[in-house]
Amino acid sequence: MQVSNSTIQLRHLASFVVTAEELHFTRAAARLHVAQQTLSQQIRQLEDGLGVVLFDRNTRKVELTEAGAAFYKRCTELLATFESAYIEAHRAGSKETESIRLAFTPSYADQAAEIRAAVLAVRPGVRFSLVECWAEEALSGTLNGTYQAAMIHSEHEHAGLAAQPAGATEVGVVLGASDPLAAADVIDRELLLDRTLTLWPRELSPHMFLSMEELFDEHFARGAYYEFETFARGLFLDDDKATQMIIDNTAFTPAVRHQLRLTDPTFVWRPMAPRGEMPAHLVYRADAVSKGSGVSVVLEAAADLWGVPAD
Structure with missing residues (x-):
């Protein structure tokens, strides 16, 4: 069977x-911003063009017929494909490059890099910044839209996130x-109980x-810990006292493997x-999630990587 383009259009x-x-005309x-009479006419034109009845209508309710249910599944797929094609054509025609920015705290550089690689595997044209x-x-950057999402230590309660x-x-x-x-x-x-625990200041990263x-509850119970006086990207290396205590074999500092990017053989x-x-959470603006958006792409990549259903 061939369907005439003049008979059935995308609006149908x-x-x-x-x-x-x-299931209510x-x-x-109201959703389509058309008169009910116009909508009824479009549905009749569609049914005439297909040669099947799509809806069972009576005075109490409207239901899909078997043909209508089958057609609905295909229509949603077709409209989603059309939307993707429209977006791609628009970007290609306007020379626009899709951009995604993912923020991450230093402990989660590896997870952030994994998400970036997963996204680029399916969206090679995207500009993805970490x-x-x-x-x-x-x-704050995720809230104001600077970043599409952020990889941080724990779930923070912020309105809108x-x-x-x-x-x-x-x-x-x-x-x-x-x-x-x-x-x-x-x-x-x-065996670490006779070493001083050195770590970042509480107020700068409370979670x-x-x-x-x-x-390290026993270190805290005994007060055997030291908070960095100088806290920057180099962590303990930027704090002279902590660095010297570790060199003297009287202290240690917690870290993830990639944070020790050192050529100095003084530390291991x-x-x-x-x-x-340390668990990671992907934080994002709930109102920014829509099909094909940067946020959705990041969430889908995270779900594939760690088996967590994307919202």
């Missing part, structure tokens, strides 16, 4: 899909290379600090037993 399909979703007409920053900067889990990163310890403990491939956490309190990173982990 769009009107049918909305009516099938509402008055509500469907921006490292502290948690509050990542959150939603979050979904996005894997976890392993926490190990940085020791001086000459520390006797560094000879082991894995450090028993009990991360709390996770360290839970992980080791995993711990029991294993330490």
Whole structure:
């Protein structure tokens, strides 16, 4: 069977899909911003063109026929394909490049890079930027639209933001290379009790600090910890006192593996037993999620990577 282009047009399909979703001609007409009489006429024209009845109509309710249900499935697929084709054609014609910006805190550089690679595998034309920053900067930038999403330590409660889990990163310890403990491939956490725990200031990263309190609770119970006086991208390396204590084999600092990007053989990173982990959350603006949007693409990539359903 061949369908004449002059008989069935895209507007007929769009009107049918909305009516099938509402199963109510008055509500469907309101969504489409047309008169109910106009909508009824479009549906009749569509049924005449197809040669089938799409709706069972009676005084009490409207229902899809078997043919209508089958046609609805195909129509939604067709309209979604048309929308994607429209967006791609518009970008190609306007020389516009799709841009996605993902913020991340230093502990989650690996997860952010995984998301970027996953997105580029399916959207090679997108311009995907990774921006490292502290948690509050990542959150405020996501709220104001600077970033499509942010990879941070834990779920923050901010009006307008939603979050979904996005894997976890392993926490190990940085020791001086000459520390006797560094000879082991894995450090028993009990053996760290005679070392001072050095870490970032509580007020600058409270959620991360709390996770360290839970992980090294005995150090906190004894007061055997030191907060950096100088806190920057280099972490303990920017704080002279912490650096010297680690060199002297009297202290250690928690870190994820990629944070020790050092050519200096003075320090080593080791995993711990029991294993330490910090959960990651992908934070985004709930009102920015729409089919094909940058936020949706990032959420879908995260769901594929970590098995978390995308919202």
